[in-house]
Amino acid sequence: MRALITGGAGFLGSHLCDRLLAEGMEVICVDNLLTGNQDNISHLLGNPRFKFIHHDVTNFIFIKGDIDYVLHFASPASPKDYLNYPIQTLKVGSLGTLNTLGLALEKSATFFLASTSEIYGDPLVNPQPEDYWGNVNSIGIRGVYDEAKRFAEALTMAYHRYHNLSTRIVRIFNTYGPRMRLDDGRALPTFITQALRGETLSVYGDGSQTRSFTYVSDTIEGFYKILTSDHPEPFNIGNPEELSILDFASKIANAAGVELRVENKPLPEDDPKVRRPDISRAKELLNWEPKVSLTEGLEKTLPFFKEQLEAIR
Ligand code: NAD
Ligand code: UDP
Numbered sequence: 001m002r003a004l005i006t007g008g009a010g011f012l013g014s015h016l017c018d019r020l021l022a023e024g025m026e027v028i029c030v031d032n033l034l035t036g037n038q039d040n041i042s043h044l045l046g047n048p049r050f051k052f053i054h055h056d057v058t059n060f061i062f063i064k065g066d067i068d069y070v071l072h073f074a075s076p077a078s079p080k081d082y083l084n085y086p087i088q089t090l091k092v093g094s095l096g097t098l099n100t101l102g103l104a105l106e107k108s109a110t111f112f113l114a115s116t117s118e119i120y121g122d123p124l125v126n127p128q129p130e131d132y133w134g135n136v137n138s139i140g141i142r143g144v145y146d147e148a149k150r151f152a153e154a155l156t157m158a159y160h161r162y163h164n165l166s167t168r169i170v171r172i173f174n175t176y177g178p179r180m181r182l183d184d185g186r187a188l189p190t191f192i193t194q195a196l197r198g199e200t201l202s203v204y205g206d207g208s209q210t211r212s213f214t215y216v217s218d219t220i221e222g223f224y225k226i227l228t229s230d231h232p233e234p235f236n237i238g239n240p241e242e243l244s245i246l247d248f249a250s251k252i253a254n255a256a257g258v259e260l261r262v263e264n265k266p267l268p269e270d271d272p273k274v275r276r277p278d279i280s281r282a283k284e285l286l287n288w289e290p291k292v293s294l295t296e297g298l299e300k301t302l303p304f305f306k307e308q309l310e311a312i313r
Contacts (some may be wrong), residue, residue: 009036022304032056067295070104070110080185083170086144093148110166129278173238177216178304195256205267207246214239218290225286238277
């Protein structure tokens with residue numbers, strides 16, 4: 001089996017490269033390194049079943065030979081990144097999805113879209129099941145990401161219905177683990193970095209907004225189960241353990257062995273107030289559910305951040 005992963009040098013993409021290689025596949029990683037890092041895949045560069053292509057997938061993609069799976073993960077993913085790259089985010093979600101779907105069609109491959117819980121926007125329903133249509137501000141600052149992903153889902157379903165292409169959609173909820181960029185602005189890398197440096201933790205607003213955090217190995221297992229299933233409808237993949245951002249900051253301080261000191265900062269525009277996946281569908285159809293608790297996941301994640309901080313000291 002031969003798989004092509006766009007965004008394969010990013011946080012999730014690189015873990016997925018590892019997993020598909022471990023399953024015995026050949027993996028082609030296509031990435032323009034906009035928000036990714038070649039260090040994430042440096043351990044794979046000598047593997048004869050792995051190939052890295054530096055390419056922007058908003059441009060036409062040409063690949064020789066057969067491909068069985070096209071997995072589209074390329075996109076800025078943290079709010080800081082997609083606010084820094086609003087046009088690139090819209091382009092990779094629209095033109096990038098069109099190009100990768102075109103490639104999948106040409107190769108008769110299964111197409112797999114990395115979508116997001118952000119398609120639910122600032123949800124009026126909690127937890128969010130897959131049949132909730134969401135509450136997105138299309139012209140707000142987060143709209144560049146949310147609408148790009150909503151368009152990508154619509155385009156994927158159109159290729160499925162019109163061209164009969166085999167497609168999969170995963171709606172990923174906040175995932176964390178080694179290989180996240182220290183400065184990507186997301187809550188977890190920011191809080192861990194601050195805690196390890198003995199700084200105050202920058203909690204936006206009063207910290208009462210909620211999120212549900214999934215450890216990367218659980219998320220990757222979910223991807224693999226979806227990929228090897230036969231379901232074109234979207235799946236939520238996330239951990240239903242919901243907590244406030246203030247409690248999250250406290251858990252991180254605790255894991256890092258420091259006292260919690262918080263500095264409240266203004267809440268960003270359109271920051272969702274709640275977020276929690278309803279994972280009944282994945283449980284029932286894929287027999288998937290997360291296994292790693294937040295406490296365990298933080299323990300597995302901290303050494304990576306300590307190492308990174310040591311390296312830049
Ligand atoms: P990331 O920034 O680490 O990875 C994204 C990768 O895409 C980077 O390596 C980047 O260089 C690459 N990329 C961006 N634009 C590109 C382009 N035009 N051409 C080629 N490569 C390009 O982010 P991540 O957290 O690994 O997210 C990966 C995917 O998963 C994204 O599609 C994101 O929307 C989705 N997702 C992630 C999470 C999460 O919690 N990490 C949650 C929901 C959805
Ligand atoms: N957040 C925070 N301080 C930070 C970074 C993020 O309080 O330094 C909050 C943010 O406002 C949001 C939550 O943490 O409510 C999760 O943010 P993140 O950027 O990780 O992902 P999001 O779920 O918003 O995409």
